[in-house]
Amino acid sequence: MNRFHVQIPNQRWFEENIGCENACPVNTRAPQYISAIREENYNLAFKLNRGDNLFPAILGRICVHPCEEKCRRGLLIDLPISICSLKRASADFETHVPQKETAIKKRDKNVAVIGAGPSGLSAANDLARFGYSVTTYESFPIPGGMLNVGIPPYRLPREVVQQAIEEVRQLGVEVVTRMPIGKELNLESLRKKYDAVYIAAGAHKAERLGIAGEDLQGVIHGVTFMRMVNLDKNPKIGSRVAVVGGGNTAMDSARSSFRLGAKEVFILYRRTREEMPVDPRELEEVEEEGIKVHYLTQPIRVLSRDGRRVSGVQCIRNRLGDPEKDGRRRPIPVEGTEFDIDIDFLIPAVSQSPDISFLPEEIGLEISKWDRLSVNPETFETNVHGIFAGGDFVTGPRDVIRVIADGRKAALSIHRYLSGEVFEKKPAYFTAIREVHIDPDLEKIPRQRMETLPVQERGCMDREVELGFSREVAVKEAVRCLQCHIFTIFDRAKCILCGGCVDICPKFCFRMARLDEIEGDEKLSKLVESLYKVSLEEAQKLNLASVIFKDESRCIQCGLCVKRCPTGTITMEEYHRESGFYRQEI
Numbered sequence: 001m002n003r004f005h006v007q008i009p010n011q012r013w014f015e016e017n018i019g020c021e022n023a024c025p026v027n028t029r030a031p032q033y034i035s036a037i038r039e040e041n042y043n044l045a046f047k048l049n050r051g052d053n054l055f056p057a058i059l060g061r062i063c064v065h066p067c068e069e070k071c072r073r074g075l076l077i078d079l080p081i082s083i084c085s086l087k088r089a090s091a092d093f094e095t096h097v098p099q100k101e102t103a104i105k106k107r108d109k110n111v112a113v114i115g116a117g118p119s120g121l122s123a124a125n126d127l128a129r130f131g132y133s134v135t136t137y138e139s140f141p142i143p144g145g146m147l148n149v150g151i152p153p154y155r156l157p158r159e160v161v162q163q164a165i166e167e168v169r170q171l172g173v174e175v176v177t178r179m180p181i182g183k184e185l186n187l188e189s190l191r192k193k194y195d196a197v198y199i200a201a202g203a204h205k206a207e208r209l210g211i212a213g214e215d216l217q218g219v220i221h222g223v224t225f226m227r228m229v230n231l232d233k234n235p236k237i238g239s240r241v242a243v244v245g246g247g248n249t250a251m252d253s254a255r256s257s258f259r260l261g262a263k264e265v266f267i268l269y270r271r272t273r274e275e276m277p278v279d280p281r282e283l284e285e286v287e288e289e290g291i292k293v294h295y296l297t298q299p300i301r302v303l304s305r306d307g308r309r310v311s312g313v314q315c316i317r318n319r320l321g322d323p324e325k326d327g328r329r330r331p332i333p334v335e336g337t338e339f340d341i342d343i344d345f346l347i348p349a350v351s352q353s354p355d356i357s358f359l360p361e362e363i364g365l366e367i368s369k370w371d372r373l374s375v376n377p378e379t380f381e382t383n384v385h386g387i388f389a390g391g392d393f394v395t396g397p398r399d400v401i402r403v404i405a406d407g408r409k410a411a412l413s414i415h416r417y418l419s420g421e422v423f424e425k426k427p428a429y430f431t432a433i434r435e436v437h438i439d440p441d442l443e444k445i446p447r448q449r450m451e452t453l454p455v456q457e458r459g460c461m462d463r464e465v466e467l468g469f470s471r472e473v474a475v476k477e478a479v480r481c482l483q484c485h486i487f488t489i490f491d492r493a494k495c496i497l498c499g500g501c502v503d504i505c506p507k508f509c510f511r512m513a514r515l516d517e518i519e520g521d522e523k524l525s526k527l528v529e530s531l532y533k534v535s536l537e538e539a540q541k542l543n544l545a546s547v548i549f550k551d552e553s554r555c556i557q558c559g560l561c562v563k564r565c566p567t568g569t570i571t572m573e574e575y576h577r578e579s580g581f582y583r584q585e586i
Contacts (some may be wrong), residue, residue, distance in 0.1 A: 003517055003518060003519050004511065004513055004517060004518045004519070004549065005518070005519055005520060006518045006519070006520045006524055006547070006549050007520060007521065007523075007524070008520070008521070008523040008524055008527060010523075011428055014428070014487065014575050015027075015428075015575075015577060017484065017487075017552045017553070018031060018484045018485050018575065018577075019067075019070030019071060019072055019075075019484060020067035020068070020070055020071050020072075020081075020083055020484070021067070021484075021485070021577070022070065023066045023067050023069060023070040024052075024053075024066065024067045024401065025066070025401050025402045025404070025405035026052050026053050026401065026404060026405045026408060027052065027577065028048075028049065028052040028053050028067070028087075029048050029051075029052060029485075029577060030067055030083050030087075031481060031483055031484055031485035031486075032048050032485060032576075033045040033046075033048040033049055033086070033087070033090055034081065034083070034086055034478045034481045035478070035481070035483065035485075036048065036090075037086055037089060037090065037474055037475060037478040038475060038478040038479055038481070040471070040475060042089070042090055042092075042093040042094050042095070043094055043095060045086075045089075045090035045094070046090040046091055046094035048090075049087055049090050049091070053087075053401065053404060054121075054122050054125055054164070054404060054408075055118070055122075055164045055400075055404070056087050056088070056090055056091040057088065057091035057092075057160045057163065057164065058118075058147060058156065058160060058161060058164055058400070059084070059087055059400060059401060059404075060084060060085065060086075060087035060088025060089070060090070060091055060092075061088055061155065061156050061160070061466065062151060062155060062156055062400060063084050063087070063399070063400060063401050064279065064399040064401070065083055065084040066401075067083045067084075068080040068081070068082075068083050068084065071083065072482050072484050072553065073480060073481070073482050075553075076482075076507075076553070076554065076556070077443050077556075078443075078446075078447070079446075079447040080447070081447075081477065081478075081480055081481050082447060082448060082450075082469075082477050085448075085450055085468070085469055085474075085477070086469070086474060086477060086478060088468055088469070089468065089469045089471075089474035092468050092469075093471055093474070104128070104129060104130075104131050104171075105131050106131050106133075107130070107131040107132050107133075107418075107419070109132055109133075109195040109196075109418050109419075110132060110133040110134070110135070110193075110194050110195055111124075111127050111132050111133070111134050111135075111194055111195065111196045111197070111198065111414060111418075112134075112135055112136075112137065112190045112193070112194040112196075112197045112198070113127075113134060113135070113136040113137070113197075113198045113200060114136075114137050114181050114187075114190075114197065114198070114199045114200060114201050115136070115137070115138065115139075115145060115199070115200040115201040115202055115391070115393070116136045116137075116138035116143035116144060116145060116165075116175055116177070117144065117145020117146055117147065117200060117202045117391065117392075117403070118145060118146070118147060118391070118400045118403050118404050118407070119145075119200040119202075119390055119391030119392070119393075119403040119404065119406050119407040119410075120136055120138075120145070120198065120200035120391070120407065121136070121143070121144075121145075121164070121165065121168050121407070122403075122404045122406075122407030122408050122411070123198050123200060123390070123407035123408070123410050123411045123414070124136050124168055124173045124407075125167075125168045125171060125173070125407075125411075126407070126408055126411035126412070126415075127411045127414060127415065128168070128171035128172055128173050129171060130411070130415045130419075132414075132415075132418070133172070134172070134173045134174070135173075135174040135175075135176060135194075136173060136174065136175045136176065137176050137179045137181060137185065137190075138175065138176065138177045138178075138179065139178070139179065139180035139181070139201075140177065140178070140231075141177055141178050141231070142177060142231075143165050143175045143177060144161045144162075144165060145202050146202060146204075146392075146400075147161045147400070148161055148230060149204075149226070149227045149230045149231060150223065150226050150227070150230070150249070150252075151226075151230075151248075151252065152226065152229065152230065152252050152255070152256050152259075152461060153230070153461060153462050153464070154255070154259070154458070154460075154461060154462065154463055154464055154465050155252070155464070155465065155466075157462075157464050158462075180358070181201075181358045182357070182358030182360075186358070186360060187358065187359060187360055187363060187387075188360060188362075188363060191363075191386060191387070195386065195418055196386050196387075196388065196414045196417060196418055197386060197387050197388065198380075198388045198389065198390070198407075198410055198411075198414060199373065199387065199388070199389035199390075199393055200389070200390055200391040200393055200403075200406075200407060200410075201354065201355070201358075201393045202354070202391065202392045202393055203352045203353050203354045203355075203392035203393065203396050203397045204223060204227075204352060204354075204355060205223075205352055205353050205354065205355040206221030206222065206223045206224055206348075206352050207221075207350055207351040207352055207353055208221070208348065209244060209299060209348045209350060211299060211300055211301055211302065212301045212302065213301055213302025213303065213304060213310070214302055214348070216302055216304050216308065216309060216310045217308055217309040217310065218238075218309045218310035218344065218345050218346060219302060219310055219345075219346045219347075219348070220235060220345075220346075220347060221347070221348050221349065222243070222245065222249040222250060222252075222253045222347050222348060222349025222350075222352075223249060223349070223352045225253050225256075225347050225349075226249060226252055226253060226256065229256050229260070229461070234260055235345075237257055237260055237261075237262055237344065237345040238262070238343075238344025238345050239261075239262060239263040239264065239344055240262065240263065240264045240265075240266075240342060240343045240344050240345070241254070241257040241262045241264070241265045241266070241343060241344065241345045241346075241347065242265075242266045242267075242268055242299075242313055242341060242343045242345070242346050242347070243257070243265065243266065243267050243268070243346075243347045243349055244267075244268045244269075244299055244346070244347065244348045244349060244350060245267075245268075245269065245348070245349035245350045245351075246267070246269040246270075246271065246275075246276040246277060246278065247277055247278060247349065247350075247351070248278055248282075249349040249352070250267060250269075250278075250347075250349040250350075251267075251278050251282055251283070251286055253347045253349050254266075254267050254286060254291045254347075255285070255286060255289060255291065256461065257345070257347070258289050258290070258291060258458075259458070259459055259460065259461045260461075262345075264292070265290075265291045265292070266291070266292050266293075266294060266341065266343070267286070267291060267292070267293045267294065268294050268297045268298070268299055268313075268315060269293060269294065269295055269296075269297065270296065270297065270298040270318050270331040271295070271296065271318070271320065271328060271329070271331055272295050272296060272320065273293070273295055275328045275329065285452065285465060288452075288455050289455060289458060290455075294315070296317055296318040296319065296320075296331070297315050297316075297317060297318065298315060298316055298317075298318055298331060298333060299313045299314065299315050299346075299348075300314050300315065300316050300333075300338070301313070301314040302314075302346060303340065310343065310344070310345065310346050311342065311343070311344075312340050312341055312342045312343055313340070313341050313343055313346055314338060314339070314340050315338070315339055315340075315341065316333045316334065316337055316338050316339075317333070317334045317337035317339075318331040318332060318333055318334065319331075319332050319334055320332070351396070351397065352396075352397050353371075353372075353396055353397075354372055354373070354392065354393045354394070354396065356371060356372065356373060359373065363384055363387075364383070364384060365382055365383065365384055365387065366382065366383040372393075372394055372395075372396070373389050373393065373394050374394075375388070375389050375390065375394050379410075379413040380394075380406065380409065380410040380413055381413060381417070386417070388410050388413060388414055388417075389410075390403070390406035390407060390409070390410045391403040391406045391407060425578070426578035427578075428575060428576060428577045428578070429576050430487075430489070430573040430574065430575055430576070431573060431574050431576065432571055432572070432573050433486060433571075433572045433573060433574055435559065435572075436483065436486060436557050436558070436559040436572050438483075438556075438557065438558060438559075439479050442479070442480070442482075442556070443556075445476065445479060445480050447477070447480065448469065448473050448476055448477040448480075450466055450467065450468065450469060451467045451468075452465050452466055452467060453465045453466075453467065482555075482556050482557055483557045484555075484557070485574055485575050485576075486557045486572055486573070486574050486575070487552070487572070487573055487574075487575055488550065488555070488561060488562070488570050488571070488572060489570070489571050489572075489573045490569055490570055491568075491569050491571075492569070494567045494568060494569040495548065495567065495569045496566075496567055496569075497512070497546055497548060498566065499512055499548070500561075500564040500565060500566065501548065501561040501564060501565060501570060502548065503564075504560045504561060504564040505560065505561055506556075506558065506560065507554045507555065507556055507558075508551075508554065509550050509551050509552070509554045509555050509561075510548055510549070510550050510551075510561070511548070511549055511550075511551070512546055512547070512548050513546065513547055513549070514543060514546055514547075515528075515539055515540050515543060515544060515545050515546065515547060516540040516541070516543060518547060518549070520536075524536065531545075532544050532545070557572070559572055
């Protein structure tokens, strides 16, 4: 007999069924800010974003949006909501209204943050809101980390990053630039001066290809190349450029080479397009700009005519073997398929890693076998009291939203370490909704496409390519949202098992079954025992009742079940998960 597994909802169940919000590393309240955009309340949409992810204007441009992978619309109907682009819209159309700031009670302890990238800035932001004096030390001439020295301005305008940094500075955070730790200032002196230290120095050391000729003139690794480009130290690249890799740095290096005047730009990637880890939208823009991608291609030697400068690269074709740990299939070179490409410049952009050379051995910090600083993954504490670390510095390169999450969680741990206070998140709660408004053509509305700068106008490094949604398009895209933060709540005392909800539901969310057709956990057993004064197993044998249950993953919040129910058993209620990172209102 087929049996249905039934779960009694708890807080975790509700949160898991808001797929986008639950998938976000900082649990951004996406359905709530999208609902605000539906109502053209961009100030509220921005406030919700700023409370969770800190940098809406930045993340609305460069986030890898894991939320969209879990969007119910994408899983159930067609394509996911453009959650990331709507985040940007909240920032684009927010009108700053001066508000009375909640006074922050200052504490008598201070914290040093090494690195003014997204993880360091997010930690500094939250620590300042907790009342600590925070100083951030940055080795580059400008703060922002990879936001300013890794990502080009045509993807992330510099004024957008600067505005985010200024917001953190306004909290009293001091940002000291051109101050690499280990020279004029070392970690030991920071330990003596500050009550706690958070290391968020990023991953700025380029990984090598490990092939012959890699040290020739005209070979500059991707992370170094992009740093030069972003700091206006543009190298002479010639007319033919090859970039090795399939990640964001590779795409940025190729597109920047095009803007620096290269006539032909090639990307060499050892796997297929389907396994390339970049956003498909960026890959489309790469191809629009005339950059050629050679898939299943792997460089094996850098060539030179004069023994000093690169003149070409020798490659070999690959085939795909069995999947590796990350799920992608392993590239296997095919013998006899070698070929040469004439180039003037080569940019290996395969990966980057943290530089731990500034960590003094005498402090006794534990280093992993991968030459990275070991930390407690939950608290971000190192084995040395008072020193914490997070972001790319402990994991290697990741996306911005995940390192922001590290910074925020580390700030909570540092607060607990310094104050002894255990921070408790505000409890979730429901509010009743009288009527859910959905567009009658909800399922027919296509995902809205963002306008981009014409290709012929993309020769400038500073002109942003993606132009953002207009207000009208943002609202239209927001209307596509299925509003998964709204739930049908049942009062079983009123239900007469008429089956009206089962009959009217257009998505077949509801089922009616005999008690012996269901199974569940201990909570279900206790519920049955409380109702029938016998065990679940005994109640099933006696066939004491029928049950109605719901598959939440299919619901589009149409509200027809509420209108059909003759006893008022079903109500529509909005689930609120409060931002739990700090007590002060934003």
